[in-house]
Amino acid sequence: xxxNEATTSAPAPAPAERLRNFGFLMRDVSRLYAAxxxxxxxxxxxxxxxxxxxxxxxxxxxxxxxxxxxxxDTDPMTLVRTLDRMQxxxxxxxxxxxxxxxxxxxxxxxxxxxxxNRMWKIADQCRQEAMxxxxxxxxxxxxxxxxxxxxxxxxxxxx
Amino acid sequence: xxxNEATTSAPAPAPAERLRNFGFLMRDVSRLYAAxxxxxxxxxxxxxxxxxxxxxxxxxxxxxxxxxxxxxDTDPMTLVRTLDRMQxxxxxxxxxxxxxxxxxxxxxxxxxxxxxNRMWKIADQCRQEAMxxxxxxxxxxxxxxxxxxxxxxxxxxxx
DNA sequence: CGTATATAATAGCAAATGTTATTATAACTC
DNA sequence: GAGTTATAATAACATTTGCTATTATATACG
Numbered sequence: 001x002x003x004n005e006a007t008t009s010a011p012a013p014a015p016a017e018r019l020r021n022f023g024f025l026m027r028d029v030s031r032l033y034a035a036x037x038x039x040x041x042x043x044x045x046x047x048x049x050x051x052x053x054x055x056x057x058x059x060x061x062x063x064x065x066x067x068x069x070x071x072x073d074t075d076p077m078t079l080v081r082t083l084d085r086m087q088x089x090x091x092x093x094x095x096x097x098x099x100x101x102x103x104x105x106x107x108x109x110x111x112x113x114x115x116x117n118r119m120w121k122i123a124d125q126c127r128q129e130a131m132x133x134x135x136x137x138x139x140x141x142x143x144x145x146x147x148x149x150x151x152x153x154x155x156x157x158x159x
Numbered sequence: 160x161x162x163n164e165a166t167t168s169a170p171a172p173a174p175a176e177r178l179r180n181f182g183f184l185m186r187d188v189s190r191l192y193a194a195x196x197x198x199x200x201x202x203x204x205x206x207x208x209x210x211x212x213x214x215x216x217x218x219x220x221x222x223x224x225x226x227x228x229x230x231x232d233t234d235p236m237t238l239v240r241t242l243d244r245m246q247x248x249x250x251x252x253x254x255x256x257x258x259x260x261x262x263x264x265x266x267x268x269x270x271x272x273x274x275x276n277r278m279w280k281i282a283d284q285c286r287q288e289a290m291x292x293x294x295x296x297x298x299x300x301x302x303x304x305x306x307x308x309x310x311x312x313x314x315x316x317x318x
Numbered sequence: 319c320g321t322a323t324a325t326a327a328t329a330g331c332a333a334a335t336g337t338t339a340t341t342a343t344a345a346c347t348c
Numbered sequence: 349g350a351g352t353t354a355t356a357a358t359a360a361c362a363t364t365t366g367c368t369a370t371t372a373t374a375t376a377c378g
Binding site: 017018019020021022023024025026027028029030031032033034035036037052055059072073120123124126127129130131132133134138139141142143145146147148149150151152153154156157 | 176177178179180181182183184185186187188189190191192193194195196211214218231232279282283285286288289290291292293297298300301302304305306307308309310311312313315316
């Protein structure tokens with residue numbers, strides 16, 4: 001393993017290296033994609049975690065924070081802070097749960113609803129740009145494969 | 160522990176939703192994978208960014224910080240701090256560049272070399288476990304597709 | 319040459335995130 | 349039904365990361 005290829009700007013990766021960089025590759029794509037989305041979502045005045053919350057909430061109004069944390073795969077404490085901010089910015093509200101005095105039920109406020117459309121529009125566009133070089137079948141494949149890996153990792157995490 | 164249960168009020172993910180969640184999916188997989196790796200890498204006493212540095216450095220000893228930042232797709236300021244820590248822990252050293260008095264050249268210290276093998280071993284194992292449900296062709300495909308998206312996003316970022 | 323601009327590394331502060339502990343309430347057990 | 353254990357939400361603190369200068373040196377230009 002002493003191949004020295006200080007050629008130009010991009011090192012030509014050996015097959016073994018390519019495999020080994022899988023984790024870093026995932027991480028880089030994820031980071032780049034998030035950055036690209038945020039660049040376009042700046043006008044919304046929403047961070048990425050806030051968008052995630054909004055998305056889940058729009059399909060599950062009235063859920064508890066604990067359930068939202070589950071759905072969105074977010075640490076409950078992190079979620080508290082995201083929600084604090086969103087409440088303060090009048091995107092959402094917390095109502096007391098009549099059946100469980102510990103819990104809150106989460107609702108979108110009216111102001112959030114028009115934003116949702118714009119958010120999805122931006123998301124759709126970013127995704128299409130990021131996947132511009134993939135055929136429709138390949139896009140489907142990529143998602144499918146990622147979902148499989150996600151499932152495996154979720155199971156491993158639980159142990 | 161979250162995706163496919165649709166226990167109570169969660170509707171089955173419509174095809175459009177699946178697409179739309181691409182970004183979040185990427186992010187989740189990346190986070191889960193990183194967490195899984197770190198869990199196994201704890202014995203190395205290395206963080207993930209440190210592992211990344213080590214990997215790149217092992218194939219490119221003598222490069223500058225700026226170049227390493229490029230290679231590893233890391234913010235230069237973030238890299239400084241990672242390197243500070245690694246220097247202090249005796250994994251690497253910074254030597255003055257004789258040709259450019261602003262720059263440092265980075266080298267692994269002897270102590271780091273045996274660690275590298277263990278690191279790759281852990282990485283290989285984690286990757287195999289994460290991809291356990293994929294065929295060899297699918298693994299290759301996944302990497303290929305991610306690389307394509309990475310390329311596209313890198314180009315978009317530059318603009 | 320000497321001045322303008324770019325680059326390598328870093329400092330210092332603000333924002334985000336992870337970690338552990340705390341409080342209130344619910345659910346379970348004997 | 350009294351005491352233990354589990355859960356929802358949060359607070360307080362530590363760590364990490366991102367952002368905006370700052371300094372020293374190198375390169376480009378006229």
